[in-house]
Amino acid sequence: MKVLRTVSELREYVAELRGEGRTIGLVPTMGALHEGHLSLIEAARRNGDAVVASVFVNPTQFNNPTDLATYPRCEEADLRLLEEAGASAAFVPTVEEVYPEGTDAPDTHVFDLGQVAEVMEGKFRPGHFQGVARIVSKLFRLVEPDRGYFGEKDFQQIAVIRRMAQTEGIDIEIVSCPIRRGADGLALSSRNALLTPGQRAVAPEIHRALAYSVNYSQSHSVQATHDTVVERLDAQPFMQVEYFEIVDGRTLQPVADWADSDYIVGCITVYCGKVRLIDNITYRKPEKI
Numbered sequence: 001m002k003v004l005r006t007v008s009e010l011r012e013y014v015a016e017l018r019g020e021g022r023t024i025g026l027v028p029t030m031g032a033l034h035e036g037h038l039s040l041i042e043a044a045r046r047n048g049d050a051v052v053a054s055v056f057v058n059p060t061q062f063n064n065p066t067d068l069a070t071y072p073r074c075e076e077a078d079l080r081l082l083e084e085a086g087a088s089a090a091f092v093p094t095v096e097e098v099y100p101e102g103t104d105a106p107d108t109h110v111f112d113l114g115q116v117a118e119v120m121e122g123k124f125r126p127g128h129f130q131g132v133a134r135i136v137s138k139l140f141r142l143v144e145p146d147r148g149y150f151g152e153k154d155f156q157q158i159a160v161i162r163r164m165a166q167t168e169g170i171d172i173e174i175v176s177c178p179i180r181r182g183a184d185g186l187a188l189s190s191r192n193a194l195l196t197p198g199q200r201a202v203a204p205e206i207h208r209a210l211a212y213s214v215n216y217s218q219s220h221s222v223q224a225t226h227d228t229v230v231e232r233l234d235a236q237p238f239m240q241v242e243y244f245e246i247v248d249g250r251t252l253q254p255v256a257d258w259a260d261s262d263y264i265v266g267c268i269t270v271y272c273g274k275v276r277l278i279d280n281i282t283y284r285k286p287e288k289i
């Protein structure tokens, strides 16, 4: 596996792959890799893509400086995992390499991310999706991948990236890959490493509450389903729900009634101590989206 640290090394390597007639799958990550990330690499390899994975803790998407400072970083272990998973190259740039224009300078380009970016994470993390769009569009333009692979734990992020690619006129297939969970149901996340043992023990309650709510929703309203999840989680030690929204899976706007859409997803963010965990559950999904 090649380890590429500069934009020019990346460009050169991508040109080499193209010269060999390879299709390219991009797996953008912020490192602290776990099985969820590795499943994206597997998916890209199954499609026959040469896999370029990026490992970059993107400062422009953090609206909380403490969150950025404490974000787990473990480059050596990440590179080993990427190599074992069969990535062709890892792009591991510095902040200066990615943002020669600086990260603080007001970005002249404001991405048109539409209504999918206005709710949930967009509401609670102002500027977050502009930062995500900024880094992901840079990576799309540098690598010009055939496909970009993203995990469904960040359900809203996938919708925002699809919208960004569309409005920026970037020709790419966005492949969304299922959430990977621990044996106890907790969605795998780099942030799980920040949980104390006590917090880690209660964290699986998030998925348990969501899974329970799928049955509950068969005989209860959207509002009652919402409330049962929030009440159950808020009653747990360490836990505080930031938001739980039951939304249309395409527009991400809240639904008031189960009959309002054929694609309905519940998206949640819970503080477990100081650690912000996100997860989601599907209530309804048509065979073809």
Ligand code: PAF
Pocket: 028, 029, 030, 056, 058, 061, 132, 135, 136, 154, 157
């Ligand atoms: O999902 C993430 O880890 C990040 O938001 C991404 C897509 C790598 C952009 O920094």
